Amino acid sequence: MKKYDRLIFLDADDTARAPMAAAVMREQPLLDDLKILSRGLVVLFPEPINPKAEAVLVSHGLTAKEHTAVQLQQAEITPRTLILTMEDNQKEKIWSSYSEAANVYTIAEFAGAKGDLLPLWGEPLPAYGKSLEVIEILVKGLVMKLDEEELSKE
Numbered sequence: 349m350k351k352y353d354r355l356i357f358l359d360a361d362d363t364a365r366a367p368m369a370a371a372v373m374r375e376q377p378l379l380d381d382l383k384i385l386s387r388g389l390v391v392l393f394p395e396p397i398n399p400k401a402e403a404v405l406v407s408h409g410l411t412a413k414e415h416t417a418v419q420l421q422q423a424e425i426t427p428r429t430l431i432l433t434m435e436d437n438q439k440e441k442i443w444s445s446y447s448e449a450a451n452v453y454t455i456a457e458f459a460g461a462k463g464d465l466l467p468l469w470g471e472p473l474p475a476y477g478k479s480l481e482v483i484e485i486l487v488k489g490l491v492m493k494l495d496e497e498e499l500s501k502e
Contacts, residue, residue: 351497352430352451354383358438362388362417364401364468364476365434369455369483371405371412376491379498387420389441394418398468400476408480425449432490435464459489 355373359366366386373384395417397405405411425431425448432455433439442452456463465483468476 350380350428352382352428352494354385354424354426354429356420356424356429356431357384357386357455358389358420358431358433358442359386360389360434360438360467361395362386362391362419363395364398365465365479365483367397367412367415368401368405368476368480369432369434369487371410371415372480372484372487373490375410376487378491379495382494385424386415386418387424388417389420389438391417391419398476400471400473401468401480403473404476404480407477408484420446422446422448427451430458432458435467455483455486455490458493459486460493461486461489 357366357369370384370386397412397415402413425446427450429451431442431449431452433442434455436454439452439454442449454464465479468479
């Protein structure tokens with residue numbers, strides 16, 4: 349049996365880093381099927397992806413133009429849900445607020461790197477581009493780790 353059946357990228361409001369990570373992840377080849385979502389800790393109303401985040405995705409041949417911000421719900425968290433946050437404080441918030449959350453890491457931590465992805469609110473377009481470049485690197489590490497876990501079960 350596979351270890352995870354759902355991967356949730358989590359950010360503060362689900363309008364930039366998490367949907368960018370989900371868009372990058374959906375394009376990656378994986379050894380096993382995985383439902384890929386992005387969610388926010390605080391989503392007051394359905395909001396589209398940040399236009400700067402969408403612009404840098406498009407410049408990399410990706411899109412999340414159909415994305416709408418969604419609040420993380422307790423029902424989405426199962427023992428086979430992997431939650432990857434953008435920042436360490438978000439990881440701590442998940443552990444303290446969601447009782448079923450067992451597999452929670454920062455995206456960097458899970459990919460074998462260190463540090464948080466810097467918040468993008470109010471930043472210029474080049475900061476979004478740099479963030480996407482970091483996300484692409486981290487997602488490649490994430491894919492390698494997930495595939496290694498899948499192969500080690502056989």
